[in-house]
Amino acid sequence: MNDYYAELGVTREASVEEIKRAYRKKARKLHPDVNPSPEAAEEFKRVGQAYDVLGDPQKKAAYDQGVDPYAPGGGAGAGFGGAGFSFSDIMDAFFTGGAAGGGGGPRSRVQHGQDALLPLDIQLATAVFGGEQELTFDTAVVCSTCHGDGSRPGTGKHTCDVCGGAGQTQQVQRSFLGQVLTSRPCTACQGYGDIIDSPCFECDGNGRKRDTRTITIKVPAGVDTGTRIQLRGEGEVGPGGGPAGDLYVEVRVEKHPMFQRQGDDLHCSLELPMSAAALGATVPFETLDGSRDIDIKAGTQPGDVITLKGLGVTRLRTDNRGDLLVHANVRTPSKLTAEQADLLRQFAESRGEDSPAPKFQPVNQGLLGKLRQAWKG
Numbered sequence: 001m002n003d004y005y006a007e008l009g010v011t012r013e014a015s016v017e018e019i020k021r022a023y024r025k026k027a028r029k030l031h032p033d034v035n036p037s038p039e040a041a042e043e044f045k046r047v048g049q050a051y052d053v054l055g056d057p058q059k060k061a062a063y064d065q066g067v068d069p070y071a072p073g074g075g076a077g078a079g080f081g082g083a084g085f086s087f088s089d090i091m092d093a094f095f096t097g098g099a100a101g102g103g104g105g106p107r108s109r110v111q112h113g114q115d116a117l118l119p120l121d122i123q124l125a126t127a128v129f130g131g132e133q134e135l136t137f138d139t140a141v142v143c144s145t146c147h148g149d150g151s152r153p154g155t156g157k158h159t160c161d162v163c164g165g166a167g168q169t170q171q172v173q174r175s176f177l178g179q180v181l182t183s184r185p186c187t188a189c190q191g192y193g194d195i196i197d198s199p200c201f202e203c204d205g206n207g208r209k210r211d212t213r214t215i216t217i218k219v220p221a222g223v224d225t226g227t228r229i230q231l232r233g234e235g236e237v238g239p240g241g242g243p244a245g246d247l248y249v250e251v252r253v254e255k256h257p258m259f260q261r262q263g264d265d266l267h268c269s270l271e272l273p274m275s276a277a278a279l280g281a282t283v284p285f286e287t288l289d290g291s292r293d294i295d296i297k298a299g300t301q302p303g304d305v306i307t308l309k310g311l312g313v314t315r316l317r318t319d320n321r322g323d324l325l326v327h328a329n330v331r332t333p334s335k336l337t338a339e340q341a342d343l344l345r346q347f348a349e350s351r352g353e354d355s356p357a358p359k360f361q362p363v364n365q366g367l368l369g370k371l372r373q374a375w376k377g
Contacts, residue, residue: 001068004050012064016055023051032180106167106193107185109150109207113140113238115245120229122219124256125288128266128313128321130221135249136214140236143203148241150205155198160189167193207240217249222316224261227251259288264313264322269329270306272296277330287311287324294326302330 005012008022029035030044049070053059059069118137126133142148151157159165163186170183185191199205215234223229228248235245259266270285280298284291289311296306305325312322336344348354 001066001071002046002049004053004063007046007050008054010054016057019051019054023047023055027051106163106165106189107191108240109192110148110240110242111238112243113236113245115248116235117228117248117250119252120217120219120249121252121254122223123254124259124261126219127223127251127253127261128221128288130223130314131219132216133219134214135217136212138210138212140208140238141211141213142237142241143200143207143209145202146200146207148207148237150200150203150207150240151196152198152200155196157194157196160186160193160195162186162188163193165193167191207242208237219251220316221314222264222318223251223253225251225253227316259324261313264315266312266322266324267327268324269327270294271329271331272300274330274332277301277328285326296328300328300330302328304328 005014008019008026010019010022014022026047027044030040030047032041032044035044053063053069062069116137116139118135120133120135122133125131143150146153160167163169167186167189168183168191169186170181172181186193189195196205200207203209215231217229217231219229228250231247231249233244234247237244253261258268260268266288270283272281276283276296277300278298280300281296283294283296285294286292287308292308292311294306294308305327308324308326310321311324314321333340345354
């Protein structure tokens with residue numbers, strides 16, 4: 001005689017609910033869709049027979065008296081089709097509590113919206129100081145006609161006649177194990193459990209539509225090309241008017257006609273006449289912070305760097321700023337009047353440079369090389 005209590009792992013004093021829970025647990029583990037091994041298939045069959053007997057009060061009482069309906073001559077049909085065996089129990093075993101095969105119940109029409117990624121072009125001054133900037137973009141918004149319901153105003157939804165609101169349909173199939181119940185999303189309602197009587201003409205029942213939005217974005221000081229700003233809840237609205245996803249804005253800093261950025265520092269070139277470089281001078285200079293006077297030391301050489309502290313880019317999430325580095329570019333006059341040339345010759349003679357001795361050196365890297373060195377430092 002088969003020991004059905006041992007098959008289910010319960011005692012003889014187990015309640016009907018305890019027997020049912022034990023069967024569900026084993027059936028989920030042993031079902032061919034989950035465990036295709038021949039051993040599992042055989043055990044699944046034995047577990048089904050055990051529940052067929054112990055799950056039926058009359059069969060259980062007879063079994064406790066020594067009558068096994070699955071013993072040779074016991075009178076029960078093979079498989080799971082004996083009297084007292086409910087196909088809904090298989091359904092419970094596989095579609096309750098997140099078991100294999102998918103969760104039970106209808107799908108929700110309300111779903112979370114997707115995130116979106118958009119570029120934002122800003123000027124260098126905005127990257128340095130921060131600021132606000134408007135961004136206009138196309139996205140999914142809640143339908144203004146049905147307000148996310150999906151139904152035309154004045155209409156509604158009705159329970160699906162095919163699945164009865166369950167969102168799933170069941171089908172009994174025969175296999176070498178006997179009869180197995182499977183469940184699939186209802187094709188009539190697409191698994192929602194209800195059907196929209198008259199879809200909204202504006203969103204076609206989706207509860208959302210495409211539209212153009214304009215929002216104001218706060219750009220923090222110190223951003224650079226590639227920096228992403230996250231705006232929670234500003235992404236696309238989900239189907240059924242569901243919660244919106246997040247919007248990610250990727251910054252692109254436009255090129256400036258004068259300044260080049262390297263990290264938190266700004267670089268630029270200042271053209272100086274030869275006389276100013278030799279004698280020194282004070283020149284006005286328009287920075288991003290306004291006009292500043294730059295002191296040119298006497299004897300300034302081409303490529304010398306004048307550092308203006310704290311006039312660079314704000315360091316992200318701090319109040320500190322980098323520097324503004326001005327690279328001197330000394331301009332030698334190419335056209336001289338006779339008088340100017342004579343004066344320059346007199347100047348050269350006074351310095352003993354009228355017949356200079358050649359002094360060759362390795363090629364000067366020039367401004368570009370000095371910029372690279374400054375950037376690396």
